[in-house]
Amino acid sequence: MGFLLKYKWIVLLSFFVLVAGNNTMAQSEVAPPPAKTNLPATTELWNGFYLKLRFSDRWWWYQENHYRRRNSLDNRSDFVGRMSQFYNRFGLTYMFTDRFEVTFGPTLVWNYSPDPENPEFVNSVMEPRFWHQWLFTDNVGRVKVLHQFRFEHRFKRDNDIGAEYKFTNRWRYKITAYIPLNKPKMENHTLFLAPSNEFFFESGRHVQNIFEENRVYTAIGYTHNQLMLFGGHMWTYGPTSTPGTYRNRHIIRLNVMYNFDLRGKRKPITRDFQY
Amino acid sequence: MVFWLPMKKFYVFTLLLFSSTHLSFGQSKKVYEGNYIYLGKSGEASFEFILNSDFEQIKDGRFYFQFEDRKDNGKSEFFKRSYSGFFSADSREGDWEIEEENLFVKISDIIDLKVNTSLSGIQTKILASYKAGLPEGSWTFQKRLIEDGQVNQSIQSDRIFFKKGKLANRLEFRISNGKSVQFAKGEVQDEGVMSGEWTLVYLSEDRLVNEVRNYENGFLLGLVKRDLKTGEILDEAVFFDTIEKLNLIRQGSQAGFRIADEYFGLEYADGFLSSDSLAQIQKDGNDFLKSFLGDLLAHDPNFIDQNGNVIFYPIHTRRMVYELSRSDQKMVEEMPHRYEQLKDLFEKQLNDPAFRLNRFQNDSLALAYRFFEVQNKKLEKLKELVELIKTKQIQYYDLNGFAGFVSAIFVEKEEVLVKVDEKEKAFSFQYPKRDFETDFYSAFQLSLEDIRAKADQFLAYSGKTLTVLRENEELLGLSKSLDLKRMEVLELYEDSSGENALVEALKERFLVQQMELEEMTLAKIEGFEKKKVYYQRIELLLDSMKEIYGQLGIWTNQEEELDRIYLEEIFNPFTYTKYNQRVKPRLFESYELLFSHYLTSFSEETDYTNLKVWISKAEKLGERIRKLRNEDTRKLEKSLNKAKTISKLESLLGL
Numbered sequence: 063m064g065f066l067l068k069y070k071w072i073v074l075l076s077f078f079v080l081v082a083g084n085n086t087m088a089q090s091e092v093a094p095p096p097a098k099t100n101l102p103a104t105t106e107l108w109n110g111f112y113l114k115l116r117f118s119d120r121w122w123w124y125q126e127n128h129y130r131r132r133n134s135l136d137n138r139s140d141f142v143g144r145m146s147q148f149y150n151r152f153g154l155t156y157m158f159t160d161r162f163e164v165t166f167g168p169t170l171v172w173n174y175s176p177d178p179e180n181p182e183f184v185n186s187v188m189e190p191r192f193w194h195q196w197l198f199t200d201n202v203g204r205v206k207v208l209h210q211f212r213f214e215h216r217f218k219r220d221n222d223i224g225a226e227y228k229f230t231n232r233w234r235y236k237i238t239a240y241i242p243l244n245k246p247k248m249e250n251h252t253l254f255l256a257p258s259n260e261f262f263f264e265s266g267r268h269v270q271n272i273f274e275e276n277r278v279y280t281a282i283g284y285t286h287n288q289l290m291l292f293g294g295h296m297w298t299y300g301p302t303s304t305p306g307t308y309r310n311r312h313i314i315r316l317n318v319m320y321n322f323d324l325r326g327k328r329k330p331i332t333r334d335f336q337y
Numbered sequence: 338m339v340f341w342l343p344m345k346k347f348y349v350f351t352l353l354l355f356s357s358t359h360l361s362f363g364q365s366k367k368v369y370e371g372n373y374i375y376l377g378k379s380g381e382a383s384f385e386f387i388l389n390s391d392f393e394q395i396k397d398g399r400f401y402f403q404f405e406d407r408k409d410n411g412k413s414e415f416f417k418r419s420y421s422g423f424f425s426a427d428s429r430e431g432d433w434e435i436e437e438e439n440l441f442v443k444i445s446d447i448i449d450l451k452v453n454t455s456l457s458g459i460q461t462k463i464l465a466s467y468k469a470g471l472p473e474g475s476w477t478f479q480k481r482l483i484e485d486g487q488v489n490q491s492i493q494s495d496r497i498f499f500k501k502g503k504l505a506n507r508l509e510f511r512i513s514n515g516k517s518v519q520f521a522k523g524e525v526q527d528e529g530v531m532s533g534e535w536t537l538v539y540l541s542e543d544r545l546v547n548e549v550r551n552y553e554n555g556f557l558l559g560l561v562k563r564d565l566k567t568g569e570i571l572d573e574a575v576f577f578d579t580i581e582k583l584n585l586i587r588q589g590s591q592a593g594f595r596i597a598d599e600y601f602g603l604e605y606a607d608g609f610l611s612s613d614s615l616a617q618i619q620k621d622g623n624d625f626l627k628s629f630l631g632d633l634l635a636h637d638p639n640f641i642d643q644n645g646n647v648i649f650y651p652i653h654t655r656r657m658v659y660e661l662s663r664s665d666q667k668m669v670e671e672m673p674h675r676y677e678q679l680k681d682l683f684e685k686q687l688n689d690p691a692f693r694l695n696r697f698q699n700d701s702l703a704l705a706y707r708f709f710e711v712q713n714k715k716l717e718k719l720k721e722l723v724e725l726i727k728t729k730q731i732q733y734y735d736l737n738g739f740a741g742f743v744s745a746i747f748v749e750k751e752e753v754l755v756k757v758d759e760k761e762k763a764f765s766f767q768y769p770k771r772d773f774e775t776d777f778y779s780a781f782q783l784s785l786e787d788i789r790a791k792a793d794q795f796l797a798y799s800g801k802t803l804t805v806l807r808e809n810e811e812l813l814g815l816s817k818s819l820d821l822k823r824m825e826v827l828e829l830y831e832d833s834s835g836e837n838a839l840v841e842a843l844k845e846r847f848l849v850q851q852m853e854l855e856e857m858t859l860a861k862i863e864g865f866e867k868k869k870v871y872y873q874r875i876e877l878l879l880d881s882m883k884e885i886y887g888q889l890g891i892w893t894n895q896e897e898e899l900d901r902i903y904l905e906e907i908f909n910p911f912t913y914t915k916y917n918q919r920v921k922p923r924l925f926e927s928y929e930l931l932f933s934h935y936l937t938s939f940s941e942e943t944d945y946t947n948l949k950v951w952i953s954k955a956e957k958l959g960e961r962i963r964k965l966r967n968e969d970t971r972k973l974e975k976s977l978n979k980a981k982t983i984s985k986l987e988s989l990l991g992l
Contacts, residue, residue, distance in 0.1 A: 208913065249916035321911065
């Protein structure tokens, strides 16, 4: 023991050399990358309700509630065979200008069992998150373009009984265009197209592939006073937990958006405003 | 002592001699320096002068005068004029230099403490030469137009020659502005008479025109105008009558005319008036020449009046002079007087308020008034010709050229249309045929007498009829004040310059048609009291129309204002877009329906007393809608949804 204490530096150095040596030896044995496998496509149906309440000139309440279903185990094309997620996002938005705002708040998601008949799975597990985002808006002619940078810090676990929570950070960037079809610009009673694309990146101790998913969404919508109806097809593509294996999903999304101004009677303002 | 006396005489003599020589040298020139007024401008002068026997200053010797002025009205204006030359016995003599500058400096911006300015204006320099007060010898002229510090246009000539105050040899000048060149050149004989071929190139309606004129001893024989760029002939004239007369003179076989000794202005005329095409074709070229000569002579007292306007040009044309017989001479003396008498008579009748207001009383009065109107217009057309006769200038005009013109005015048969009781009737008048070609003056005089005779007949009738009215001073006063009021209100409505259809419609319906009806009715009313009441009724119409004019703004201003008030800005927080949206759309639609109904009724209203009613309704509607903007109108809007008629809408809105 005295020998170890006296020569602790030699011992520590030797330990590191051994570990490093092992590691290098281990790393010298690099496994060849697995062959790429694309899993067959699956289908889902997402129904969402979005709410924005304005309670001052700059502060807003933001809320999303989604009811998501997915295809059955024995039928990949039926969209609604199993329950998928019950998803609720809340937040406070500070609007610096019409072109830039910041939102932050909690998200509570319930993820449902992939196989409800299977007793080895818990029916639903909760996934809490803290999220924040920056949103920039721009105009290209009469088209409105949105750049959304969203960051999520989540505690997630699988539905397996006894599975543990893992912490991951998620970075998302979405670009959306609002293209008016029947009016010169986005205003009331406007039919519009809204294509978008969102990249998902993930990091964490357990994350092997930083690229999580890409979502391409083509939607059509209509504005009517305080309501906006919005729906379309989304296609996602991304890696699974099995290296080299990728999945893709066809998702039908149906959304209702509603906004309300709590500030009281609006005084008539007519001024030259920027679209 | 004996020595002294002769010496004394010597000294006295010598003293006297020197004194006398000193007296004779007393006419030596003095010099004046100080404030001076020269050619209407107050400045500083320095000149030599002598005193005449009346102790008046006679300029004699060198002369210098300078005038400067400066104004600051948004841009600084600098004005400077100087004259430098010589006088001899108060007349200009020898070489003179005249300079004038009228410059503007505007500060356009100040960047980094540096002042950016813009200079514009005019600079003129004339080198002149005089003899015994008249231009003599060679002159040069230069004028520069400056814009933004650059010379934009320059006018110059060094080919100007004078002899005894008239242009001589040739005249030539150029105007260049970097893009085009305008010029004039031509020969001048003695006494400034234009001769030979004159070439002018000038800008007319943004294109360069090449004008070539041919003169013979001051007589204009022909003129051609071409588009300089395309060569297209724009206009041309050949003065055939002049050519024929010159040929007759050359052959010695002319009769009744000769070349006049006098000299005339740039405008050549021989048997045609200023409105004739042969006169009009010369105008552009003459204006071009006058513009240059005006600049050249603007500083010479021989050619300008006390206001500095050029009144006499040193360049001339010539004319024929035609013989006048003794009887013609007598008529030339008398005719203008008869013309003016007749003209005054017609104008007096036409401007008589009582006559004008009552002209529709019956056919005869209406006809008399219309007759005077027609004859007055005829006399107006003869004004220029009569002026020539009055000033005796007519002797330089070939009367054959006027025969056709005058015959077209003094026609044998004339039809006059008269409106009576809203119907139009035609009346014919016959006049004796007059031969203007054989005996112009006689025919002219007789034609005037023919018109006078007919006018006297109408006067006899109208005079009697209108005497009753004229004698009644109160009605006359009412007529006058009504007439004034009518003119005032008409002027108001005519100010809209025809752009506002509503104003035009009101003017036509009430101030023309309705007024005419009222005047017709007035004319038929008998009795002073009844007539007076009707005058007041017409006055009420005019007062109402005046008041209504001041309220017409409601039909445009109110709608704009309420449209603005009933809009609000909406922000979509999902698409991040803003747009204007109508507030309380159903309420606003109801306003629009009612407003439109009131406006239509107003524009179609035929009773002027009801016009104010529609205006008042529109005002009340606007007030109510304005008030409802910030009230809770949900129940009201639901009810408005079901309302179909105007009266129901009015009732729901509490109107």
